Amino acid sequence: DAGVIQSPRHEVTEMGQEVTLRCKPISGHNSLFWYRQTMMRGLELLIYFNNNVPIDDSGMPEDRFSAKMPNASFSTLKIQPSEPRDSAVYFCASSLSTGKVSPLHFGNGTRLTVT
Amino acid sequence: AQTVTQSQPEMSVQEAETVTLSCTYDTSESDYYLFWYKQPPSRQMILVIRQEAYKQQNATENRFSVNFQKAAKSFSLKISDSQLGDAAMYFCAFGDTGRRALTFGSGTRLQVQP
Numbered sequence: 001d002a003g004v005i006q007s008p009r010h011e012v013t014e015m016g017q018e019v020t021l022r023c024k025p026i027s028g029h030n031s032l033f034w035y036r037q038t039m040m041r042g043l044e045l046l047i048y049f050n051n052n053v054p055i056d057d058s059g060m061p062e063d064r065f066s067a068k069m070p071n072a073s074f075s076t077l078k079i080q081p082s083e084p085r086d087s088a089v090y091f092c093a094s095s096l097s098t099g100k101v102s103p104l105h106f107g108n109g110t111r112l113t114v115t
Numbered sequence: 116a117q118t119v120t121q122s123q124p125e126m127s128v129q130e131a132e133t134v135t136l137s138c139t140y141d142t143s144e145s146d147y148y149l150f151w152y153k154q155p156p157s158r159q160m161i162l163v164i165r166q167e168a169y170k171q172q173n174a175t176e177n178r179f180s181v182n183f184q185k186a187a188k189s190f191s192l193k194i195s196d197s198q199l200g201d202a203a204m205y206f207c208a209f210g211d212t213g214r215r216a217l218t219f220g221s222g223t224r225l226q227v228q229p
Contacts (some may be wrong), residue, residue, distance in 0.1 A: 007205075031215050043206065045217075048215065056214070091160065100208035101212055106160035109159075
Protein backbone atom coordinates (compact mmCIF):
# COMPACT_ATOMS: atom_id res chain seq x y z
CA ASP A 1 0.00 0.00 0.00
CA ALA A 2 1.69 3.19 -1.21
CA GLY A 3 -0.38 5.49 0.96
CA VAL A 4 -1.68 8.89 -0.07
CA ILE A 5 0.78 10.59 -2.39
CA GLN A 6 1.01 14.36 -2.59
CA SER A 7 3.16 16.49 -4.84
CA PRO A 8 5.10 18.64 -4.65
CA ARG A 9 6.42 18.35 -1.11
CA HIS A 10 7.48 21.99 -1.10
CA GLU A 11 6.34 24.84 -3.31
CA VAL A 12 7.67 28.38 -3.27
CA THR A 13 5.99 30.89 -5.52
CA GLU A 14 5.51 34.60 -5.92
CA MET A 15 2.32 36.42 -5.14
CA GLY A 16 -0.06 36.39 -8.07
CA GLN A 17 1.15 33.11 -9.51
CA GLU A 18 -1.01 30.04 -10.00
CA VAL A 19 -0.30 27.08 -7.75
CA THR A 20 -1.51 23.52 -8.30
CA LEU A 21 -1.24 20.87 -5.62
CA ARG A 22 -1.76 17.23 -6.52
CA CYS A 23 -2.99 14.19 -4.67
CA LYS A 24 -3.30 10.49 -5.39
CA PRO A 25 -5.51 8.76 -2.79
CA ILE A 26 -5.13 5.20 -1.61
CA SER A 27 -6.49 2.80 -4.19
CA GLY A 28 -10.02 1.72 -3.31
CA HIS A 29 -10.77 4.67 -1.07
CA ASN A 30 -13.90 6.56 -2.05
CA SER A 31 -13.56 9.77 -0.01
CA LEU A 32 -10.92 12.43 -0.42
CA PHE A 33 -10.27 15.45 1.75
CA TRP A 34 -8.16 18.60 1.47
CA TYR A 35 -7.05 20.23 4.73
CA ARG A 36 -4.94 23.30 5.40
CA GLN A 37 -2.71 23.61 8.45
CA THR A 38 -1.48 26.93 9.85
CA MET A 39 -0.21 27.97 13.26
CA MET A 40 -3.07 30.40 13.71
CA ARG A 41 -5.99 28.28 12.54
CA GLY A 42 -4.78 24.71 12.99
CA LEU A 43 -6.17 22.02 10.69
CA GLU A 44 -9.06 23.30 8.61
CA LEU A 45 -11.13 21.30 6.19
CA LEU A 46 -11.21 22.96 2.79
CA ILE A 47 -13.28 20.50 0.78
CA TYR A 48 -14.12 16.84 0.57
CA PHE A 49 -15.25 14.52 -2.18
CA ASN A 50 -17.20 11.31 -2.05
CA ASN A 51 -17.08 9.09 -5.14
CA ASN A 52 -15.41 11.97 -6.99
CA VAL A 53 -18.28 14.37 -6.24
CA PRO A 54 -17.66 17.46 -4.09
CA ILE A 55 -19.82 17.14 -0.99
CA ASP A 56 -18.76 20.05 1.21
CA ASP A 57 -16.71 22.98 -0.04
CA SER A 58 -17.76 25.40 2.67
CA GLY A 59 -14.19 25.58 3.93
CA MET A 60 -12.77 26.87 0.65
CA PRO A 61 -11.59 30.37 1.57
CA GLU A 62 -12.67 32.22 -1.54
CA ASP A 63 -12.99 32.02 -5.29
CA ARG A 64 -9.23 31.94 -5.70
CA PHE A 65 -9.34 28.33 -4.50
CA SER A 66 -10.70 25.50 -6.59
CA ALA A 67 -10.51 21.71 -6.32
CA LYS A 68 -11.23 18.96 -8.78
CA MET A 69 -11.38 15.21 -8.73
CA PRO A 70 -11.62 14.02 -12.34
CA ASN A 71 -11.31 10.36 -11.37
CA ALA A 72 -10.98 8.11 -8.35
CA SER A 73 -7.20 8.23 -8.36
CA PHE A 74 -6.41 11.92 -8.72
CA SER A 75 -7.32 15.28 -7.26
CA THR A 76 -5.96 18.81 -7.55
CA LEU A 77 -6.21 21.92 -5.44
CA LYS A 78 -5.55 25.11 -7.34
CA ILE A 79 -4.93 28.61 -6.05
CA GLN A 80 -5.11 31.43 -8.58
CA PRO A 81 -3.87 34.04 -7.91
CA SER A 82 -1.85 33.08 -4.85
CA GLU A 83 -1.33 35.47 -1.93
CA PRO A 84 1.14 35.45 0.99
CA ARG A 85 -1.67 34.56 3.42
CA ASP A 86 -2.11 31.28 1.53
CA SER A 87 1.23 30.10 2.92
CA ALA A 88 0.51 26.90 4.86
CA VAL A 89 0.85 23.14 4.76
CA TYR A 90 -1.83 21.56 2.62
CA PHE A 91 -2.79 17.98 3.36
CA CYS A 92 -4.70 15.54 1.27
CA ALA A 93 -6.34 12.57 2.99
CA SER A 94 -8.46 9.66 1.88
CA SER A 95 -10.70 7.10 3.50
CA LEU A 96 -12.93 4.17 2.66
CA SER A 97 -16.31 5.46 3.73
CA THR A 98 -18.96 2.96 4.69
CA GLY A 99 -21.80 3.55 7.10
CA LYS A 100 -19.28 4.19 9.84
CA VAL A 101 -16.81 7.01 10.25
CA SER A 102 -13.50 5.81 8.89
CA PRO A 103 -10.12 7.16 9.93
CA LEU A 104 -8.43 9.45 7.46
CA HIS A 105 -5.15 8.44 5.88
CA PHE A 106 -3.03 11.50 5.25
CA GLY A 107 -0.38 12.29 2.70
CA ASN A 108 2.84 13.96 3.76
CA GLY A 109 1.52 17.40 2.88
CA THR A 110 2.70 20.20 0.63
CA ARG A 111 4.35 23.17 2.31
CA LEU A 112 3.38 26.23 0.28
CA THR A 113 5.26 29.49 0.65
CA VAL A 114 3.97 32.53 -1.22
CA THR A 115 6.36 35.49 -1.22
CA ALA B 116 -21.45 22.39 14.42
CA GLN B 117 -19.10 20.18 16.32
CA THR B 118 -16.18 21.66 18.23
CA VAL B 119 -13.11 19.97 19.63
CA THR B 120 -11.08 21.59 22.40
CA GLN B 121 -7.58 20.72 23.53
CA SER B 122 -6.81 22.98 26.46
CA GLN B 123 -3.15 22.00 26.88
CA PRO B 124 -0.97 23.68 24.24
CA GLU B 125 2.13 21.95 25.62
CA MET B 126 2.91 19.04 27.90
CA SER B 127 6.14 17.52 29.12
CA VAL B 128 6.88 14.05 30.46
CA GLN B 129 9.94 12.18 31.61
CA GLU B 130 10.97 9.14 29.63
CA ALA B 131 9.28 5.97 30.97
CA GLU B 132 6.63 7.99 32.80
CA THR B 133 2.92 8.29 32.01
CA VAL B 134 1.20 11.36 30.59
CA THR B 135 -2.42 12.19 29.84
CA LEU B 136 -3.54 14.59 27.12
CA SER B 137 -7.00 16.12 27.43
CA CYS B 138 -9.70 16.62 24.83
CA THR B 139 -13.30 17.73 25.10
CA TYR B 140 -15.86 18.00 22.35
CA ASP B 141 -19.31 19.35 21.81
CA THR B 142 -21.95 17.67 19.70
CA SER B 143 -25.64 16.91 19.59
CA GLU B 144 -25.04 13.71 17.67
CA SER B 145 -25.36 10.32 19.34
CA ASP B 146 -23.40 8.23 16.84
CA TYR B 147 -19.86 9.44 16.38
CA TYR B 148 -16.22 8.48 16.49
CA LEU B 149 -13.20 10.01 18.14
CA PHE B 150 -9.59 9.78 17.10
CA TRP B 151 -6.13 10.74 18.26
CA TYR B 152 -3.53 11.58 15.63
CA LYS B 153 0.19 12.12 16.15
CA GLN B 154 2.19 14.58 14.06
CA PRO B 155 5.98 14.28 14.52
CA PRO B 156 8.38 16.91 13.12
CA SER B 157 8.25 15.10 9.77
CA ARG B 158 4.65 16.52 9.67
CA GLN B 159 3.14 13.18 8.75
CA MET B 160 -0.27 12.64 10.38
CA ILE B 161 -0.36 9.23 12.03
CA LEU B 162 -3.47 7.61 13.49
CA VAL B 163 -2.82 6.60 17.09
CA ILE B 164 -6.14 5.29 18.35
CA ARG B 165 -9.88 5.48 17.69
CA GLN B 166 -13.01 5.16 19.82
CA GLU B 167 -16.57 4.47 18.74
CA ALA B 168 -19.06 6.38 20.87
CA TYR B 169 -21.46 3.47 21.22
CA LYS B 170 -18.75 1.30 22.76
CA GLN B 171 -18.39 1.75 26.49
CA GLN B 172 -15.05 -0.01 26.63
CA ASN B 173 -12.09 2.31 26.33
CA ALA B 174 -9.84 1.66 23.35
CA THR B 175 -6.26 0.51 23.86
CA GLU B 176 -3.34 0.24 21.45
CA ASN B 177 -0.18 -0.99 23.14
CA ARG B 178 1.09 1.89 25.30
CA PHE B 179 -1.76 4.17 24.24
CA SER B 180 -5.18 4.12 25.83
CA VAL B 181 -8.11 6.47 26.09
CA ASN B 182 -10.47 7.51 28.85
CA PHE B 183 -13.78 8.09 27.11
CA GLN B 184 -16.42 9.80 29.23
CA LYS B 185 -19.44 10.17 26.96
CA ALA B 186 -21.64 12.09 29.38
CA ALA B 187 -18.87 14.56 30.05
CA LYS B 188 -17.90 14.67 26.35
CA SER B 189 -14.32 14.00 27.29
CA PHE B 190 -11.77 11.90 25.41
CA SER B 191 -8.30 11.88 26.95
CA LEU B 192 -5.23 10.01 25.72
CA LYS B 193 -2.91 8.25 28.11
CA ILE B 194 0.59 7.37 27.03
CA SER B 195 2.32 4.87 29.29
CA ASP B 196 6.06 4.23 29.45
CA SER B 197 6.75 7.35 27.38
CA GLN B 198 9.52 7.09 24.81
CA LEU B 199 11.57 9.76 23.09
CA GLY B 200 9.82 8.86 19.84
CA ASP B 201 6.49 9.90 21.36
CA ALA B 202 7.52 13.55 21.16
CA ALA B 203 5.13 15.14 18.68
CA MET B 204 1.99 17.20 18.26
CA TYR B 205 -1.12 15.25 19.21
CA PHE B 206 -4.48 16.09 17.71
CA CYS B 207 -7.88 14.98 18.91
CA ALA B 208 -10.48 14.60 16.16
CA PHE B 209 -14.24 14.08 15.95
CA GLY B 210 -16.34 12.56 13.19
CA ASP B 211 -20.01 11.68 12.93
CA THR B 212 -21.77 9.36 10.51
CA GLY B 213 -23.56 12.24 8.81
CA ARG B 214 -20.35 13.94 7.75
CA ARG B 215 -17.30 11.98 6.77
CA ALA B 216 -14.81 14.76 7.37
CA LEU B 217 -13.10 15.02 10.76
CA THR B 218 -12.99 18.12 12.94
CA PHE B 219 -9.65 18.56 14.68
CA GLY B 220 -8.64 20.22 17.92
CA SER B 221 -5.82 22.75 18.09
CA GLY B 222 -3.28 20.17 19.22
CA THR B 223 -1.00 19.52 22.20
CA ARG B 224 2.75 19.55 21.80
CA LEU B 225 4.29 16.75 23.84
CA GLN B 226 7.91 16.89 24.88
CA VAL B 227 9.63 13.81 26.26
CA GLN B 228 12.60 14.47 28.54
CA PRO B 229 15.37 11.88 28.71
